Amino acid sequence: MKKEKSAKKREWTPILKYKKEVFDLKKHHNYNEIKRIMPEETVELDPFDFLTLDRKQHEGRTATPYVEQTPSSKTGFNTKHVEVGYFTPLPTIIDIPPDEKKWLKEGVDTFNSASVNRTTIVLEKNKEKLKLSIFKFAKSRQVGHRYFAKHSKDIHITFNFKTKNFFITTSKFGNRKRITTTTKNDFQKIVSTLNPLTDVNILNKVVWFNGGIESGSLFDEDLITFFINLQEKLSEELQLKVSFKKGFGTGLGDALMKWFIKQWKIKVPNDYYQYLITHYPGIRYLRQCNMNLVRTILHKKKLKGKYYIKLLNTCGTLNLTDLQELEEIFGERHAKQIPLSFLKITNSNLDIKYESSRVGIEEVRDFSLTNYEKLNLIKVLKHVSNSSFLNQLYDHFMIKNKLGGFGIKKRIKAKTLKQFEDEHLEWSNLIHLCERNKETVYQYDEGFVNYMEEDIICDKEHHQVMILKTDLDYFDEGQHQHHCVRSYVDRYKSLIISVRKGEERMTSEFAPNGVTSLGLVISPSLTTFTHIQSQMKFNQPPTGTWKNVCKCLKNRLNFYFKNHSFEFPTIHLSNKISGKKEKLIWDEKNGFTTEEGKREISIPEDLPF
Numbered sequence: 310m311k312k313e314k315s316a317k318k319r320e321w322t323p324i325l326k327y328k329k330e331v332f333d334l335k336k337h338h339n340y341n342e343i344k345r346i347m348p349e350e351t352v353e354l355d356p357f358d359f360l361t362l363d364r365k366q367h368e369g370r371t372a373t374p375y376v377e378q379t380p381s382s383k384t385g386f387n388t389k390h391v392e393v394g395y396f397t398p399l400p401t402i403i404d405i406p407p408d409e410k411k412w413l414k415e416g417v418d419t420f421n422s423a424s425v426n427r428t429t430i431v432l433e434k435n436k437e438k439l440k441l442s443i444f445k446f447a448k449s450r451q452v453g454h455r456y457f458a459k460h461s462k463d464i465h466i467t468f469n470f471k472t473k474n475f476f477i478t479t480s481k482f483g484n485r486k487r488i489t490t491t492t493k494n495d496f497q498k499i500v501s502t503l504n505p506l507t508d509v510n511i512l513n514k515v516v517w518f519n520g521g522i523e524s525g526s527l528f529d530e531d532l533i534t535f536f537i538n539l540q541e542k543l544s545e546e547l548q549l550k551v552s553f554k555k556g557f558g559t560g561l562g563d564a565l566m567k568w569f570i571k572q573w574k575i576k577v578p579n580d581y582y583q584y585l586i587t588h589y590p591g592i593r594y595l596r597q598c599n600m601n602l603v604r605t606i607l608h609k610k611k612l613k614g615k616y617y618i619k620l621l622n623t624c625g626t627l628n629l630t631d632l633q634e635l636e637e638i639f640g641e642r643h644a645k646q647i648p649l650s651f652l653k654i655t656n657s658n659l660d661i662k663y664e665s666s667r668v669g670i671e672e673v674r675d676f677s678l679t680n681y682e683k684l685n686l687i688k689v690l691k692h693v694s695n696s697s698f699l700n701q702l703y704d705h706f707m708i709k710n711k712l713g714g715f716g717i718k719k720r721i722k723a724k725t726l727k728q729f730e731d732e733h734l735e736w737s738n739l740i741h742l743c744e745r746n747k748e749t750v751y752q753y754d755e756g757f758v759n760y761m762e763e764d765i766i767c768d769k770e771h772h773q774v775m776i777l778k779t780d781l782d783y784f785d786e787g788q789h790q791h792h793c794v795r796s797y798v799d800r801y802k803s804l805i806i807s808v809r810k811g812e813e814r815m816t817s818e819f820a821p822n823g824v825t826s827l828g829l830v831i832s833p834s835l836t837t838f839t840h841i842q843s844q845m846k847f848n849q850p851p852t853g854t855w856k857n858v859c860k861c862l863k864n865r866l867n868f869y870f871k872n873h874s875f876e877f878p879t880i881h882l883s884n885k886i887s888g889k890k891e892k893l894i895w896d897e898k899n900g901f902t903t904e905e906g907k908r909e910i911s912i913p914e915d916l917p918f
Contacts, residue, residue: 321433321440324542327535328429332412335422335518337396337452396420396452416450423457424449426514430535432542439468439546441539441561443506447515458483460515464502466565468547473572475565477502494569496586499562506558508532576601583626588662609662612636616645624649630658631699638702643683651690657699682721692726701733701848708736708796715743730791730847737793741784749780749798750881757876760869761806767858770810774862777805790816790846801880801893801901804838804866808858815855817843817862821875838866877901 407415416423429444445462465478477498480489492498512529536553540560543551547568553560566585570577575595577585581602588606598605603621607613610633621627632652636644678686686702695701709719719736723729758776765772777783780798786807787795794816797805804819819838843851843859851859869875877895884890893901 321435323431323433324546325432325535325538326430327532328427329512329529329532330409330425330427331514332407332409332416333422333424333426333514333518334407334412334415335452336399336415337420337422338399339420340397419453419455422450422452422518424514424516424518426516428512430511430539432539434546437469437471439470441466441543443511445515449516449518451518462515464506466503466561468565468568470572473569475569494589494591496566496589499565500586503558503562503565504556506561507556508536508553511557574600576603578603578622580625584621587660588629590662606662614641614645620652624653627652628656628658628660630660631655634658634699638678639683639687643680643687646684646687648687648691651693651698654694654696655699656696679720685721685724688724689726689729695848695850697850704793704796705729705733705736708733708740708793711740711796712736712743717743733793734791737787737795740793740796741787744780744798746885747780748881748883748885751776751778752879752881753778754876754878757869757873761865765808765858765861765865767861768854770854772858773809775807775809777807782807786814786816790814790844792816792844792846792848802877803841806862808862813845813855815843815845815851815858817859819866838870 412423412425415421425448427444427446429442429446431440431442431444433440433442443464447460448457449460450457459482461480461482463478463480465476465480467476467478469476474493476491476493477495478489478491479502480487482488512532536557540551540553543564547564549564549567549571551560551564555563566582569575570581570585573592573595576599584602584606588609590602590605590609594605594609595602598608603618606629607617607621610629612629612633617632635647635652635655638644639647690698705721709721712719717739721732723732753776761776762774765774775782777786777794780795783795783798783805786805787793794805797803797818802820806817806819808815808817818841820841821838840859840863843855845851845855880893880901882891882893891903893903896902
């Protein structure tokens, strides 16, 4: 009896259904012109690369692999031998998708490439749940093959009225493997899974052969009608207003959030979207704060007081990670005097609900500012329009601490942005004067230098590339750019590259993957570098053509590491007064060490120049 009752609960009653199928055929000759087959191409051609296949198709041939299986007495498994064969497609003036009857008749011909793509959307419910499912199924066979391969990409959004939770399930099938993931109350999935869905790309094909055209029909009247009906049914079932005016996925995600808030009676500010997406704390913590979203988030961020409650309720979406660090710098009293104009634009850190990425290196950043310095900085912040200015503050503190190590005590006296920039440059010059008795030379692999320092051609203009290799290079770059890259000369794991066109320059910093901000190695196998930052003169972000130049530089660096093994540079240090010389070499366990094996302590900062 119990089994019968549970089975009835699981019975789904369909409410709405939409289905669209698109059939594709690509016909080929049953012969080939021998003179057009290029044997050397069989080595380079990837038969599973659709873009390559499509290019060959335009050249008059389509490549497809023949797979021959032979038994192995040693392993007991079949080994595969693949040979690439070529087929000449029939010329088509207009590629009209066939109907199902024609496709079934001609799709079995091995001289045809055949595929079918089906999109199905179903809204159904049972006694406890409402579920919206999007099924994308495809079946395809390349010319010359006997059997079809199946592919599917499914998304299921389930509203559970009994537990008041929502579930998002994604399922993919391909290469005879299925990967299924289900998450509960995961608001991040709204951004990554639901928001990209639109009334156009929801009909995109999973597989295709017709010249790389991915989309199905760009306009489908039946789908538009279905969405109108779906809005009404969801509004009726969820008892709230559902709208797809901003897009199908966006409207669906918005409805899901409103339903969840309504079910749990969560108190939210007017602009709750980003707080719920980024900082959702969980029902357990919400209950501790009387189901108040703002109070719960502030409690977890350790931001106390009515000031912050009012701030989040009235000032829209703020970067709470930056807010938390500003209080750490200025203290609870002075943090409340920070201009609201700056709080609304600051976006130096990735805003996450977990602890700040800077936790654990407090000894590097000494925030022991006097009240005089704090009040001066607050005046400076009134004139700031750069969203990453907080990073420049950290850089200022780092230089101040370095100068203190040389016995030079400095106070922040700047009260305007111009005065702050002048003070920043003055302190950077002092650092160079204090360290001018020390000479640093980076010795990179010659092949790496030659590859990276080729000109970048962007918008038909040449941009010169230069890797900074000596302390004089760093000083010259800092003088020209009016930023403190010269203080990065002892950041041995960072790769600093200057890109130049005339008097304009862009200074970029890269750090290897697998190395933490403290310089500790997580993984010795370094395959690529991570782009940390790129700055123009006066720490301004790249704009216009320079954005494309920055992208080209990143692509060039990543391409190098995909095809070559990287070696850290050998670093030569010498004291100009005493004549003492030292050489640092890379050790996978201890980082940069002297030749005697002593570890060189150098803690890099992920800060702007």
